[in-house]
Amino acid sequence: MDVMFMITCGRYIRSNLYLLLLIIVQFGPHTVEGVWPLPQAFTSSSERYPVNSQDFYFVYGRQSAAQQGCSVLDTAFKRYFSLIFPNHKSADGVLGFSKRKLFIVETSVDHGDCEGYPNEDSSERYNLSVSAGKATLNAETVWGAVRGLETFSQLVYQDDFGSYFVNKTEIDDFPRFQFRGILLDSSRHFLPVQAILKTLDAMAYSKFNVFHWHIVDDPSFPYQSSTFPDLSSKGAFHPMTHIYTQSDVRRVISYARLWGIRVLPEFDSPGHTKSWGKGQPDLLTPCYRGGTPSGTFGPVNPALPSTYRFMARLFKEVSSVFPDSYVHLGGDEVDFHCWRSNPDVRAFMQKMGFGGDFTKLEAFYIENIVNITSALNKTSIVWQDVFDYHERRTSLSVVEVWRAGCYLCEVRRVVKAGLRVILASPWYLDQPGPTHNWARYYTVWPLAFKGSEEQKKLVIGGEVCMWGEYVDATNLTPRLWPRASAVAERLWSDEKQTSSVDKAFPRLQDFRCKLLRRGIQAEPLYVGHCKHEYQGI
């Protein structure tokens, strides 16, 4: 993959000018509509150009701020070469061509930061122009270039004789929402690192950009903390085989980085912490029955100063291990029964003047944890429960809305309070259902509430939740894909261009076949077939 001599403009064409040029073309798998999620602005034609693996190169534009040696793009070039030419070791795509033709994909970025991490402000915009023998890809950042390479890879197709082609295409693309996440739960079932990496691959194919790692919860604590090793040695399902070592975590983060995916860790408290208690004595609240300790434990004990010292040390470690500027603090579903039963907690309530209102105690606890993470320069996300109970809402930053019912009512309340929102309620994909239900996840309109433009901008994105009660590595992939891809299009693409389920259906079927071709065990949407069926049994 040599750097070639072509010169590029080094700037993407601005979308508002570009839109004027739009020609709406017929839907068809070999045109730009074959790209999932649908790009924001595009034209394509039936003019096609041969592409073959022997004479195909990814190169850096001469004026690109990143050049060979850029880890993100060097890796992306390698990955996408294999994805575009899955059989490139055999002679593919050369049948019927006596004269070989060179095809180059010239990539240029404005900012050359190749060693950093994607963050909440990273531009993912790109501009892709495909003509005879050449595709030009321009982006502000390497993360935008990675999205553009994904698009390019989806534009290349094979004819019935095995030859590869790409059609004349112009694309100017950018995400509708900045935060497009998938939550995996590695506590209810342990997910081997391989399963996580494979999910990161599939996420990149649908242009997801946040892996929300719900890493610990009641059933197990697989995160191996260097500060508190007992948490996993006593709280994991197995202290050796069912843990994520520091090296595992680093591997996940660096693998995700190369796909432009942020890793957002969640250490949910004060509820959902049963497994924490095994390795950290005195952390959880002892529950009482009839005036004596019952032997069971409730949420984290908010009445002890030692709790906050422990949390400060834990989050200090977490903040340095996970580079992302966001951290998820949980805060959902706190059961007050145990706190109420405990005389020390009740005495603390008296002292603090909380009366009998345990939501105040919860707010006090979360306020402390938010302060701890703020001091570590992290933006905290909390589940909506915290917002609902909190009086001093201004100390909060980002609220994740997860409850069913009128979730847009909640979104509206949160943005009215001036806080940012991530929407998860309509996208609980851990719940099984016939795959044709994908339309249920597709026909979600996250901004369909009354509010100002400024308020709507506070909806920073959405998230697919794959809770682990019934999910592990055996069924994660077919349960996630292609249903999560429906969500991906909702979060990336223009809503007006993607409001029709009927138009989306054949495109999603086609995209699901692409996932199979890439070894992703994506389940079928309905009766039918793919050219290359899943064989990996």
Added chain:
Amino acid sequence: MDVMFMITCGRYIRSNLYLLLLIIVQFGPHTVEGVWPLPQAFTSSSERYPVNSQDFYFVYGRQSAAQQGCSVLDTAFKRYFSLIFPNHKSADGVLGFSKRKLFIVETSVDHGDCEGYPNEDSSERYNLSVSAGKATLNAETVWGAVRGLETFSQLVYQDDFGSYFVNKTEIDDFPRFQFRGILLDSSRHFLPVQAILKTLDAMAYSKFNVFHWHIVDDPSFPYQSSTFPDLSSKGAFHPMTHIYTQSDVRRVISYARLWGIRVLPEFDSPGHTKSWGKGQPDLLTPCYRGGTPSGTFGPVNPALPSTYRFMARLFKEVSSVFPDSYVHLGGDEVDFHCWRSNPDVRAFMQKMGFGGDFTKLEAFYIENIVNITSALNKTSIVWQDVFDYHERRTSLSVVEVWRAGCYLCEVRRVVKAGLRVILASPWYLDQPGPTHNWARYYTVWPLAFKGSEEQKKLVIGGEVCMWGEYVDATNLTPRLWPRASAVAERLWSDEKQTSSVDKAFPRLQDFRCKLLRRGIQAEPLYVGHCKHEYQGI
């Protein structure tokens, strides 16, 4: 695997005598309750014997009617050795044992037919006795011995240091129902042969013994007929990649045979045949609208003599390709609209004196197909629709009950008519649902209807249906397992001993971990973990 010098009694102990010896032991994964489905009569103790792969042999009893060279048992010995010792190439199970101890499993059968096929009368009874250094397995047939080997393989366990053990055990076992099937649908989605073979493996682990191959249907005709090659070349999703060649079919049948599994083909007609019409002109009924053909086609045309000539030739081929004495003729969900619209069909109705009653026409059609298959010495199975409409029910043999609602009412009606029944209604596992729904499939009581002992004997078994609308190789395995195992225990084990969901739950969890260990992508029942998680991503 040499034939050793041990002498065996060559007869299994009769169960009625044997039951007197029964000692009910504590449930625990290392006792006989760790076997799924639960054996009929058993004792076990905590006395355990070391087993290690270096000094472990399967041998034939001296008086066994089958000896080395018996394809079924030679293969089973090899398969089960690998299943018992998954890492046997490395030094496993020898740690901590300075003195190696021989362990032999001595297998004897009364009848030495090793080259035949399992059939509806095959005995699967076996008797297994495990003592120090030796297990004795006696069975009437090689099929019973295969079931006993499965049981033995489930009795062997590994301790925390990697050493293998088996507890002292006595088992006398036989299936409650003779017919324990799984239906796979290879028409709505094509299932690669590998996916079918893997399913056969998993079926054997749960002691299923019938693979009901719903091989063709409306969407595609993947069976490559040697008599009518156009059926697949025009009716399959793809004429080369989405077909079962004669060699594929032979492979499936011979692979299934070695597991003691019958392959029951279904060629469903007169409905569900859209794909047949592509390769066989004039087979389907042309539908009319306003007095002229509409260009669409309905069920098989029952008014043309050519239809029956075609069916006779097709079933002649099918009968010789599939050795099983049963063949499934389908007969479900026939839509009369198209027949009614067609003037030739109406004229035929007049001629036959059927008036306007199209159920008579359907009965006439099925009667003809039943006669064709009877002449080929095949027992035909039909879906319950045929029984419901049929007047001359005596020409029917086996009825498969599939409709929801009061399915036992239908079972009762069928056995009252003196016909045999296969029950499928409660076991439509293609429908997704949270895995904890397994109990719904477990708490089915197939004989809980008013009827004589003779009538109840006519219920020959049951079947899991895995229809293909939303299922292909990507999600087949986790959707099938371990839920189908719940059905397997219902069909194999004594109902009284297996009526408690609470007792079954930990046993099924344990069995699901065994499936993972064997590479079967069986989904989790609920929160928890297995020692060896599924890694095969």
